[in-house]
Amino acid sequence: MTNSIQAWRSAIVHSVADPADVGIDASYQYFEDGLLVVENDKIIAVGESKELLPIYQDKADITTVEHGLITAGFVDTHIHYPQTGIIGSYGEQLLDWLNNYTFPAEGEFHDKDYARKVADVFLKELLRNGTTTALVFGTVHKESVDAFFEACETHNLRMICGKVMMDRHAPDFLVDTEESSYQDSKALIEKWHEKGRLHYAVTPRFAPTSTSEQLTQAGELLQEFDHLYLHTHLSENQQECEWVSSLFPESKHYLDVYDQHKLLSERSVFAHGIHLCDDEYHRLHDTGSAIAFCPTSNLFLGSGLFRLNKAEEHKVNVGLGTDVGGGTSFSMLQTISEAYKVIQLQGEKLSPFKSLYLATLGGAKALRLENKIGNLAVGTEADFVILDYHATPLLTFRLDQSKTLDETLFVLMTLGDDRTIARTYSAGKCVHSRDS
Structure with missing residues (x-):
């Protein structure tokens, strides 16, 4: 025995x-x-x-x-499981990437059997690369999240996922509504959040694809349930930042859009955070929010160089994210290698011990799970x-x-x-x- x-x-x-x-x-x-x-x-x-x-x-x-x-085990603080099938797609920056690759791929996830097939491939890749916890985007479809969590249960994994909320600026087959996104998210929260080792993340894709009304509903979900995560994108691409400024002219800056809708908290994780001002760093620190540093996708999509020294200066929690499929590898080791190069390009150095921290305990702290993993x-x-x-x-x-x-x-x-x-x-x- x-x-x-x-x-x-x-x-x-x-x-x-x-x-x-x-x-x-x-x-x-x-x-x-x-x-x-x-x-x-x-x-x-x-x-x-x-x-x-x-x-x-x-x-x-x-x-x-x-x-x-x-x-x-490695902790991946930002990744898209529905983009597994478009990893390594050629030649676009962020907004064209979404329209030409991401949105068509995500349209398939209304089919739960298909979603489960991709979830199984995705999890095998994570585990093959030593990643045991990840903060994961689903699609706008409830079925995509059900399929993902069911696959996670098989291996008793500590994973976080959420249904995308997206009620504008996307193809008709991918948009939800203010009310449907709230009801679908609530049903998924009640079914999966803190069931075993699973957690739910309220997941507006990014500010341009949600109306103010939908972002308000996202904030209300965070107030209704304990220990929920907020997972979205922030300041990845200069064109994106300009778009946000035109869509939300009353906001001081990109982060302020989320702040005005009560989306900043100790369990809020914002992917990228490349083009931030000092006030945004201050606000991230004050609210306990975290940034997912995604070097592979930032280089692949030509988005820019994350300023780790600024995050450290303002004492903002940072974890590493592979950001598959804009990111080109599930490997946290390869992601660390790219992070080193991003920091080198800014005339600084990233020690292997800081890299180990970002890939493990730093990610766990960004997810407020450092007493469990990391x-x-x-x-x-x-x-x-x-x-x-x-x-x-x-x-x-x-x-x-x-x-x-x-x-x-x-x-x-x-x-x-x-x-x-x-x-x-x-x-x-x-x-x-x-x-x-």
Whole structure:
């Protein structure tokens, strides 16, 4: 009979704080020969194996990881599951991307069977890339969210999703109404929010595709139910920002549109936030709202460079987002690599420990889930990944030259991809194994 206590012996690293707040050395824990101990779905111990093995060697089923590294499951703070089928589409910036690729693709999601098929592919890709929690866009259709949450239940994943609210400036087959979006969202909230490890996000696509009346209804939903998320886009593209200014002339700036409709809160996550003024950063901080930094899509769609230093200066919570399908990879490792380049282009540096934080604990803090996920602290849920130092011949050769932990992390983040993820665990259960 299998023990309820499982343990993994491996090199282990995880974030414990933001390097911007405490400095790099105090921001992480590393155990060169560590032991991670899990009972059922919770972490009950993590530390040096020489200290923990005497306690658990007779109590736990112990797996020894060869040439690998364990860290927390990755947290993706912005992604569109209905855009899985258009990832890697050529040649557009944001508004043309929506009209030429996104809207036609999303029209198919009125069919729940089709939506479930895509949801299954999407989740397999997330887990294959070590992502165990994501903040996810559905489509305007209720069926899209039902299909997604049903797929998540199969693997007991901690996921957040919402039905798009969109009552203007979109094709007729994709628009809802002020009343239907409220009623459909309410029904989904009552069915799925905080059921198991699932959460609901009120999801207006972005300000231009919702009337003021619909945004008001979104704000009312946030007041009606506890612990709901708000998930939308903010200041991704200069043309978009100009459009918002023309549609909402009474607003001081883009963020103020959402603020006037009571959409800023500690569980509000705004994707992109590239073209922000100081007042917007101040307001994000004051309300506890977060930004999802999406470097891959920002580069692919030509949107601009996110100013991480400004977010840090104003103490705004930031997580990483792949933003598939504008983003070109489900891999958080590849997303980190692109984030490094975005920061380099601004004459600054992104340390591997800050990158690890953004991809794990930073994302969890942006989602207000840091007491449940985001690192390997005792009492948190056992969502973690095993990275393979020998995933490719080049990675093997390059890591043989590595002399420090920060060099090893940086190489993994620069050369790594889905092949680097040997196994992914959710709530203590293996939900992806590369070799099976």
